[in-house]
Amino acid sequence: MRPAANLKPVTYRCPFCEEHLPALMEHVLVLPEGDTRRRRHAHTECALAEKRAGRMPSYDQWLAAQPQRTGRFSRLFAKSRAR
Ligand SMILES: [Zn+2]
Incomplete structure (x- = not known):
C-alpha cells in the first residue's frame, strides 16, 4: 500500500481555468482517450x-498553451512523449 496522492499538500494547476488547484480540494483527473x-x-x-461544451482539449493542445516549465513532472512528460 502507499498513500493516496491527494493526501499530500501539493498544488496542481487546472488546465481549463489556469487557476491553482489544491490537491486537498475535490477535483477530477482528466484522462485523454488512449493515454492514461x-x-x-x-x-x-x-x-x-x-x-458539456464539447471542447475537452487534448493533452497536446493543452501542453502547447503552457509556459515553458522545468521540473519533475514536465521531464516525466517529455520522457513519455519521446517514445
Ligand atoms: Zn479550473
Missing part, C-alpha cells in the same frame, strides 16, 4: 463545463 499517462488534475466544475 497524460492524465491531468482539474477542477470538477471546469472539467464538466468543458465536457
Whole structure:
C-alpha cells in the first residue's frame, strides 16, 4: 500500500481555468482517450463545463498553451512523449 496522492499538500494547476488547484480540494483527473499517462488534475466544475461544451482539449493542445516549465513532472512528460 502507499498513500493516496491527494493526501499530500501539493498544488496542481487546472488546465481549463489556469487557476491553482489544491490537491486537498475535490477535483477530477482528466484522462485523454488512449493515454492514461497524460492524465491531468482539474477542477470538477471546469472539467464538466468543458465536457458539456464539447471542447475537452487534448493533452497536446493543452501542453502547447503552457509556459515553458522545468521540473519533475514536465521531464516525466517529455520522457513519455519521446517514445
Ligand atoms: Zn479550473
